[in-house]
Amino acid sequence: DIQMTQSPSSLSASVGDRVTITCRASQGIRNDLGWYQQKPGKAPKRLIYAASSLQSGVPSRFSGSGSGTEFTLTISSLQPADFATYYCLQHNSYPLTFGGGTKVEIK
Amino acid sequence: QVQLKQWGAGLLKPSETLSLTCAVYGESFSGYYWTWIRQPPGRGLEWIGEINHGGTTNYNPSLKSRVTISVDTSKNQFSLKVSSVTAADTAVYFCARRMATVDYWGQGTLVTVSS
Numbered sequence: 720d721i722q723m724t725q726s727p728s729s730l731s732a733s734v735g736d737r738v739t740i741t742c743r744a745s746q747g748i749r750n751d752l753g754w755y756q757q758k759p760g761k762a763p764k765r766l767i768y769a770a771s772s773l774q775s776g777v778p779s780r781f782s783g784s785g786s787g788t789e790f791t792l793t794i795s796s797l798q799p800a801d802f803a804t805y806y807c808l809q810h811n812s813y814p815l816t817f818g819g820g821t822k823v824e825i826k
Numbered sequence: 827q828v829q830l831k832q833w834g835a836g837l838l839k840p841s842e843t844l845s846l847t848c849a850v851y852g853e854s855f856s857g858y859y860w861t862w863i864r865q866p867p868g869r870g871l872e873w874i875g876e877i878n879h880g881g882t883t884n885y886n887p888s889l890k891s892r893v894t895i896s897v898d899t900s901k902n903q904f905s906l907k908v909s910s911v912t913a914a915d916t917a918v919y920f921c922a923r924r925m926a927t928v929d930y931w932g933q934g935t936l937v938t939v940s941s
Binding site: 720751752753755761762763764765768769774806808810813814815816817818819820 | 870871872873884885886887888920922924926927928929931932933934
Protein backbone atom coordinates (compact mmCIF):
# COMPACT_ATOMS: atom_id res chain seq x y z
CA ASP A 720 0.00 0.00 0.00
CA ILE A 721 1.08 3.58 -0.59
CA GLN A 722 1.30 5.46 2.70
CA MET A 723 0.32 9.13 2.66
CA THR A 724 1.99 11.04 5.48
CA GLN A 725 0.25 14.32 6.08
CA SER A 726 1.68 17.13 8.18
CA PRO A 727 1.05 18.85 10.42
CA SER A 728 -1.79 16.92 12.05
CA SER A 729 -3.15 20.20 13.39
CA LEU A 730 -2.32 23.87 13.30
CA SER A 731 -3.59 27.10 14.79
CA ALA A 732 -3.71 30.13 12.54
CA SER A 733 -5.29 33.55 12.32
CA VAL A 734 -7.53 35.01 9.65
CA GLY A 735 -5.29 36.32 6.88
CA ASP A 736 -2.45 33.89 7.55
CA ARG A 737 -0.83 31.84 4.82
CA VAL A 738 -1.21 28.13 5.58
CA THR A 739 0.68 25.22 4.05
CA ILE A 740 -0.19 21.54 4.45
CA THR A 741 2.02 18.74 3.10
CA CYS A 742 1.40 15.17 2.00
CA ARG A 743 4.28 12.83 1.35
CA ALA A 744 3.74 9.56 -0.52
CA SER A 745 5.76 6.46 0.33
CA GLN A 746 6.38 5.97 -3.40
CA GLY A 747 5.91 8.07 -6.51
CA ILE A 748 2.31 8.73 -7.50
CA ARG A 749 2.86 11.14 -10.42
CA ASN A 750 0.16 13.81 -9.89
CA ASP A 751 -2.59 11.36 -8.92
CA LEU A 752 -3.68 13.28 -5.85
CA GLY A 753 -6.62 15.29 -4.63
CA TRP A 754 -7.17 17.59 -1.66
CA TYR A 755 -10.38 17.72 0.35
CA GLN A 756 -11.91 19.97 2.99
CA GLN A 757 -14.23 18.49 5.61
CA LYS A 758 -16.33 20.35 8.14
CA PRO A 759 -17.92 18.61 11.15
CA GLY A 760 -20.87 16.42 10.27
CA LYS A 761 -20.41 16.92 6.53
CA ALA A 762 -19.00 14.95 3.64
CA PRO A 763 -15.59 16.03 2.36
CA LYS A 764 -15.52 18.58 -0.45
CA ARG A 765 -12.96 18.37 -3.24
CA LEU A 766 -10.71 21.43 -3.52
CA ILE A 767 -7.92 20.28 -5.84
CA TYR A 768 -7.55 17.42 -8.35
CA ALA A 769 -4.57 16.21 -10.35
CA ALA A 770 -2.40 17.73 -7.59
CA SER A 771 -2.72 21.31 -8.80
CA SER A 772 -6.03 21.84 -10.63
CA LEU A 773 -8.55 23.98 -8.78
CA GLN A 774 -12.05 22.54 -8.53
CA SER A 775 -14.66 24.77 -10.15
CA GLY A 776 -16.25 27.08 -7.60
CA VAL A 777 -13.41 26.82 -5.08
CA PRO A 778 -11.85 30.17 -4.10
CA SER A 779 -8.55 30.99 -5.75
CA ARG A 780 -6.84 31.38 -2.35
CA PHE A 781 -6.56 27.57 -2.43
CA SER A 782 -3.76 26.11 -4.50
CA GLY A 783 -2.02 22.77 -4.85
CA SER A 784 1.42 21.83 -6.04
CA GLY A 785 3.77 18.89 -6.26
CA SER A 786 4.39 15.71 -8.15
CA GLY A 787 5.94 12.35 -7.41
CA THR A 788 6.15 12.01 -3.64
CA GLU A 789 5.67 15.49 -2.17
CA PHE A 790 2.55 17.58 -2.41
CA THR A 791 1.40 20.85 -0.88
CA LEU A 792 -1.94 22.53 -0.28
CA THR A 793 -1.65 26.26 0.32
CA ILE A 794 -4.28 28.67 1.56
CA SER A 795 -2.90 32.10 0.70
CA SER A 796 -5.03 34.13 3.11
CA LEU A 797 -7.01 32.11 5.64
CA GLN A 798 -10.68 33.02 5.91
CA PRO A 799 -13.20 32.14 8.64
CA ALA A 800 -14.86 29.58 6.35
CA ASP A 801 -11.56 27.73 5.98
CA PHE A 802 -11.39 26.41 9.53
CA ALA A 803 -11.88 22.70 8.88
CA THR A 804 -9.98 19.45 8.47
CA TYR A 805 -8.08 18.81 5.25
CA TYR A 806 -7.18 15.46 3.68
CA CYS A 807 -5.16 14.32 0.70
CA LEU A 808 -6.12 11.21 -1.31
CA GLN A 809 -3.91 9.28 -3.72
CA HIS A 810 -5.52 7.35 -6.57
CA ASN A 811 -2.34 6.16 -8.28
CA SER A 812 -2.66 2.59 -7.09
CA TYR A 813 -4.91 0.33 -5.08
CA PRO A 814 -5.86 0.53 -2.34
CA LEU A 815 -6.60 4.23 -2.54
CA THR A 816 -5.21 5.89 0.59
CA PHE A 817 -5.86 9.10 2.45
CA GLY A 818 -3.52 11.22 4.48
CA GLY A 819 -4.23 11.33 8.19
CA GLY A 820 -5.77 14.80 8.05
CA THR A 821 -4.83 18.31 9.16
CA LYS A 822 -7.17 20.18 11.48
CA VAL A 823 -6.96 23.94 10.97
CA GLU A 824 -8.10 25.80 14.07
CA ILE A 825 -8.55 29.43 15.00
CA LYS A 826 -5.65 31.01 16.86
CA GLN B 827 -26.34 18.33 -10.90
CA VAL B 828 -25.09 15.01 -9.62
CA GLN B 829 -26.60 13.83 -6.36
CA LEU B 830 -25.85 10.70 -4.36
CA LYS B 831 -28.39 9.68 -1.73
CA GLN B 832 -27.69 6.78 0.57
CA TRP B 833 -29.61 4.78 3.10
CA GLY B 834 -29.40 1.70 5.28
CA ALA B 835 -29.61 0.38 8.83
CA GLY B 836 -27.83 2.53 11.38
CA LEU B 837 -27.63 0.17 14.36
CA LEU B 838 -26.27 -3.36 14.17
CA LYS B 839 -25.26 -6.04 16.62
CA PRO B 840 -21.86 -7.73 16.42
CA SER B 841 -21.71 -10.49 13.78
CA GLU B 842 -24.55 -8.98 11.73
CA THR B 843 -24.20 -7.77 8.14
CA LEU B 844 -24.02 -4.07 7.33
CA SER B 845 -26.03 -3.15 4.25
CA LEU B 846 -26.13 0.27 2.59
CA THR B 847 -27.44 1.45 -0.78
CA CYS B 848 -26.61 4.59 -2.74
CA ALA B 849 -28.74 6.03 -5.54
CA VAL B 850 -27.23 8.26 -8.20
CA TYR B 851 -29.26 11.09 -9.72
CA GLY B 852 -28.49 13.49 -12.52
CA GLU B 853 -25.63 11.59 -14.13
CA SER B 854 -24.98 8.62 -16.31
CA PHE B 855 -23.90 5.58 -14.35
CA SER B 856 -21.25 4.56 -16.86
CA GLY B 857 -17.74 5.94 -17.06
CA TYR B 858 -17.12 6.17 -13.31
CA TYR B 859 -16.16 4.11 -10.33
CA TRP B 860 -18.81 4.10 -7.60
CA THR B 861 -17.05 4.08 -4.29
CA TRP B 862 -17.54 3.47 -0.58
CA ILE B 863 -15.46 5.27 2.05
CA ARG B 864 -15.81 5.22 5.82
CA GLN B 865 -14.77 7.39 8.75
CA PRO B 866 -14.76 6.14 12.36
CA PRO B 867 -15.91 8.76 14.86
CA GLY B 868 -13.24 11.42 15.34
CA ARG B 869 -10.84 9.72 12.94
CA GLY B 870 -9.67 9.83 9.33
CA LEU B 871 -11.04 8.48 6.07
CA GLU B 872 -10.64 4.92 4.80
CA TRP B 873 -11.34 3.73 1.24
CA ILE B 874 -13.41 0.52 1.32
CA GLY B 875 -13.80 -0.31 -2.34
CA GLU B 876 -15.56 0.48 -5.59
CA ILE B 877 -17.44 -0.87 -8.58
CA ASN B 878 -17.94 0.30 -12.13
CA HIS B 879 -20.89 0.12 -14.50
CA GLY B 880 -19.78 -3.24 -15.81
CA GLY B 881 -19.49 -4.74 -12.34
CA THR B 882 -15.70 -4.68 -12.01
CA THR B 883 -14.78 -4.29 -8.35
CA ASN B 884 -11.71 -3.21 -6.40
CA TYR B 885 -11.52 -3.72 -2.65
CA ASN B 886 -9.26 -2.63 0.17
CA PRO B 887 -7.32 -5.77 1.16
CA SER B 888 -7.86 -4.87 4.82
CA LEU B 889 -11.60 -5.49 4.39
CA LYS B 890 -11.79 -7.62 1.27
CA SER B 891 -12.79 -10.87 2.97
CA ARG B 892 -15.93 -9.25 4.45
CA VAL B 893 -16.96 -6.73 1.78
CA THR B 894 -19.22 -7.06 -1.24
CA ILE B 895 -20.07 -4.15 -3.51
CA SER B 896 -22.74 -4.64 -6.14
CA VAL B 897 -24.49 -2.52 -8.74
CA ASP B 898 -28.01 -2.31 -10.14
CA THR B 899 -27.69 -0.31 -13.33
CA SER B 900 -31.43 -0.42 -14.02
CA LYS B 901 -31.96 1.67 -10.89
CA ASN B 902 -28.69 3.66 -10.97
CA GLN B 903 -27.88 2.25 -7.55
CA PHE B 904 -24.95 0.53 -5.93
CA SER B 905 -24.71 -1.24 -2.61
CA LEU B 906 -22.28 -2.18 0.13
CA LYS B 907 -22.38 -5.22 2.37
CA VAL B 908 -19.93 -5.83 5.20
CA SER B 909 -20.32 -9.16 6.96
CA SER B 910 -19.51 -10.14 10.54
CA VAL B 911 -19.34 -6.58 11.83
CA THR B 912 -17.67 -5.65 15.10
CA ALA B 913 -17.40 -2.44 17.09
CA ALA B 914 -14.40 -1.55 14.91
CA ASP B 915 -16.79 -1.15 11.97
CA THR B 916 -18.62 1.70 13.71
CA ALA B 917 -18.22 4.65 11.37
CA VAL B 918 -19.89 7.11 9.05
CA TYR B 919 -20.08 5.43 5.66
CA PHE B 920 -20.03 7.57 2.52
CA CYS B 921 -20.85 6.62 -1.03
CA ALA B 922 -19.04 8.61 -3.69
CA ARG B 923 -18.28 8.95 -7.38
CA ARG B 924 -14.76 8.60 -8.74
CA MET B 925 -13.28 9.07 -12.17
CA ALA B 926 -9.76 9.93 -11.11
CA THR B 927 -10.14 11.56 -7.71
CA VAL B 928 -13.40 11.31 -5.82
CA ASP B 929 -15.60 14.26 -6.68
CA TYR B 930 -19.20 13.81 -5.54
CA TRP B 931 -20.15 12.37 -2.15
CA GLY B 932 -23.31 11.11 -0.50
CA GLN B 933 -24.50 12.62 2.74
CA GLY B 934 -23.06 9.85 4.90
CA THR B 935 -24.71 7.25 7.13
CA LEU B 936 -23.64 6.62 10.71
CA VAL B 937 -23.51 2.89 11.38
CA THR B 938 -23.09 1.89 15.00
CA VAL B 939 -22.23 -1.67 16.03
CA SER B 940 -23.19 -2.40 19.60
CA SER B 941 -24.54 -5.32 21.56
